[in-house]
Amino acid sequence: MLTIDNLHAEIGGKAILKGLNLEVPAGEVHAIMGPNGAGKSTLANVLGGKPGYDVTSGSVQFKGEDLFELDPHERAATGLFLGFQYPVEIPGVSNVQFLREAANSQRKYRGEDPLSGGEFLKLAKEKAGLLKLDMEMLKRQVNVGFSGGEKKRAEMVQMGILDPSFAVLDETDSGLDIDALRVVGDGINAIMRKPDKGVLLITHYQRLLDVVKPDRVSILAGGRIVQTGGPELALKLEAEGYNAVMADA
Amino acid sequence: MRLWPMPDAATLSLPTRRDEAWRYADMDALARIGAPALDQWESISVLAGETWHHSMVVGSDTPELHRFRVTLGEGARAELFVTNAGQDFARVEVEVALGRGAHFEFGGVTIGGGNAVREFVTKTVHAEPEATSNQTVRSVHWGAGTGNFLGEIKVARDAQKTDAAQDFKALLLEAGASANAVPQLEIFADDVKCAHGATVGQLDEDARYYMAARGLSPDTAQHLLVQAFLGDAFVELEDETKREELLNAALKALEGASL
Numbered sequence: 001m002l003t004i005d006n007l008h009a010e011i012g013g014k015a016i017l018k019g020l021n022l023e024v025p026a027g028e029v030h031a032i033m034g035p036n037g038a039g040k041s042t043l044a045n046v047l048g049g050k051p052g053y054d055v056t057s058g059s060v061q062f063k064g065e066d067l068f069e070l071d072p073h074e075r076a077a078t079g080l081f082l083g084f085q086y087p088v089e090i091p092g093v094s095n096v097q098f099l100r101e102a103a104n105s106q107r108k109y110r111g112e113d114p115l116s117g118g119e120f121l122k123l124a125k126e127k128a129g130l131l132k133l134d135m136e137m138l139k140r141q142v143n144v145g146f147s148g149g150e151k152k153r154a155e156m157v158q159m160g161i162l163d164p165s166f167a168v169l170d171e172t173d174s175g176l177d178i179d180a181l182r183v184v185g186d187g188i189n190a191i192m193r194k195p196d197k198g199v200l201l202i203t204h205y206q207r208l209l210d211v212v213k214p215d216r217v218s219i220l221a222g223g224r225i226v227q228t229g230g231p232e233l234a235l236k237l238e239a240e241g242y243n244a245v246m247a248d249a
Numbered sequence: 250m251r252l253w254p255m256p257d258a259a260t261l262s263l264p265t266r267r268d269e270a271w272r273y274a275d276m277d278a279l280a281r282i283g284a285p286a287l288d289q290w291e292s293i294s295v296l297a298g299e300t301w302h303h304s305m306v307v308g309s310d311t312p313e314l315h316r317f318r319v320t321l322g323e324g325a326r327a328e329l330f331v332t333n334a335g336q337d338f339a340r341v342e343v344e345v346a347l348g349r350g351a352h353f354e355f356g357g358v359t360i361g362g363g364n365a366v367r368e369f370v371t372k373t374v375h376a377e378p379e380a381t382s383n384q385t386v387r388s389v390h391w392g393a394g395t396g397n398f399l400g401e402i403k404v405a406r407d408a409q410k411t412d413a414a415q416d417f418k419a420l421l422l423e424a425g426a427s428a429n430a431v432p433q434l435e436i437f438a439d440d441v442k443c444a445h446g447a448t449v450g451q452l453d454e455d456a457r458y459y460m461a462a463r464g465l466s467p468d469t470a471q472h473l474l475v476q477a478f479l480g481d482a483f484v485e486l487e488d489e490t491k492r493e494e495l496l497n498a499a500l501k502a503l504e505g506a507s508l
Binding site for chain 2: 050073077081082088089090092093097098099102103105106
């Protein structure tokens, strides 16, 4: 579903990704763990198409398409969802307005009919309920005045509404207390744990992986995938730390 | 008390850039309007306790000048809301004299590209105590378009407990566009609140990327962000139909932009 081949990328002339290879087939949750500065967020941003990141070589195939041929909004419409580590505040724009425009922009790109106001609200209510987010929050401005945890839950409500086929979730667990972590994890499972969907779960900690059980775990260090294994690799990292595990490899 | 000078021979000549209130005006356009037409004022006198509402869209392809002189009696209220989307020089000028406890509310938007100058010029005279005024201007420009807000506030010696606020924000969508804010405060009373702020910036790149990541095209994202930005100018306009009308006129100007 997502195939990353020998990806090199840099920011402001500084090389961050240095030959990254990764394949995530449909039906899999692939966790990416790694020390600070390894390039985890850069990977998410390059996949999303954030301005300022230069891909110097390599390729990414997404659902059979060359991802880098698509603009960021086209990537989204093709089914790629990027869960932000730091969701952006948009003063003056309500969540409802933002998400309805987003959903309908994606549908238009795919040649589908737009959702009516009623259809959209029904969908939004259902997904907000799934993430235990008060529907009133969705009437407020996008992420403005939201706590860290509320922002992350709102991200997952967005994901539920947009119903992507692939999600890249960049430290979605950061800023969450234990209860919220469970809610968010359950949300990810409910929305994305399907045979025709895939997830790249970028995280520092095992605790999210206790809820969203990964099929594969990779360690990203120095801009490359240095080790890949099953769920036990995450447990080993948690117990022994990156240095010890990577030294063993 | 006579607040306004009577027209004399001097006002029938064209102003120059040395005149503070005309500093950023389009002098060629003024010449096309002609000196006699420049001295046309609409006078509005609002009696004690009454309210004057006015909203307008300015946006033709010839130079436009609209000048209002408003006198507010005790506890009177004036509300003026304007979308200035002129494709040529367009200036809306207001002089307000506030009586005791009166309120002046002004919300304005300048929007457009090309090389036209759109401006608001206000002179708010707090002549008596306890009057309040609130002015909010939002400018969005591209191409070589310009938006100006020249806001003069005068607080007379007796006008204690005056509360006057002025807020200007400009969003420049392209490097060639410009915005000028000239707040001018002249305060002779000592127990007053006068707040003014002016900022000029660009569209929030992080917000644009975030919106793109959710599937919004650059045009749609820009439309939403500009709409949100402009909204502040009309927050105090209670008539929803008129608010939509002014906002839609502004957004229609944006649609004409090929950015």
